[in-house]
Amino acid sequence: MTVLNVLIAPHPALSTKAAPATTFDEGLRQHLSDMAETMYADNGIGLAANQVGILKRIIVMDVGDDNSLTKNPTPIKPQLFYFINPEIEWESDEKVIFEEGCLSVPGQCISVERSASLRLRYQDETGKEKTETFHGLQARCILHEIDHINGKTMLDYLSKLKKDLAVRKLIKHYSSN
Numbered sequence: 001m002t003v004l005n006v007l008i009a010p011h012p013a014l015s016t017k018a019a020p021a022t023t024f025d026e027g028l029r030q031h032l033s034d035m036a037e038t039m040y041a042d043n044g045i046g047l048a049a050n051q052v053g054i055l056k057r058i059i060v061m062d063v064g065d066d067n068s069l070t071k072n073p074t075p076i077k078p079q080l081f082y083f084i085n086p087e088i089e090w091e092s093d094e095k096v097i098f099e100e101g102c103l104s105v106p107g108q109c110i111s112v113e114r115s116a117s118l119r120l121r122y123q124d125e126t127g128k129e130k131t132e133t134f135h136g137l138q139a140r141c142i143l144h145e146i147d148h149i150n151g152k153t154m155l156d157y158l159s160k161l162k163k164d165l166a167v168r169k170l171i172k173h174y175s176s177n
Contacts, residue, residue: 001037004052006103008174009153010167013050014104018149021056021084024127032082035060044103046141048148051104059083059145063137086122091115102154110154114143
């Protein structure tokens with residue numbers, strides 16, 4: 001397993017819509033393993049492939065077994081998901097505003113309104129199609145990561161002025177990306 005370099009906004013890969021994954025082989029499994037290792041190393045709960053320069057519709061997620069939107073001081077058991085070519089089939093009308101962070105937008109948190117629940121169709125690492133319903137933090141994380149593979153970051157939820165200020169700050173502090 002390898003810890004990959006997480007790209008920092010406004011890197012062009014973060015505004016690029018990822019292509020479907022079509023090959024379910026050892027290369028894909030290596031990407032998934034490396035992405036999970038990277039997510040854990042950076043204390044994230046989700047990671048989209050384009051955040052590490054892989055322009056495929058691949059997401060890894062682990063919010064643990066505590067799916068609430070509140071901070072829980074007790075340890076949580078890992079629960080790793082791989083989503084390949086995810087498609088949202090349904091989103092709840094119930095919306096929740098919650099402050100989000102992002103590995104590609106370090107040091108910044110933004111309040112984003114998202115659906116509280118969703119039904120997701122995706123493929124697992126073997127190519128098998130699955131459909132599951134997710135709620136709470138899992139739903140929020142999935143929606144955040146699907147934004148990434150669609151070429152959108154949480155900065156896109158800001159006004160133009162606030163987005164420009166945030167991007168300038170990122171460039172100043174992380175100009176090596």
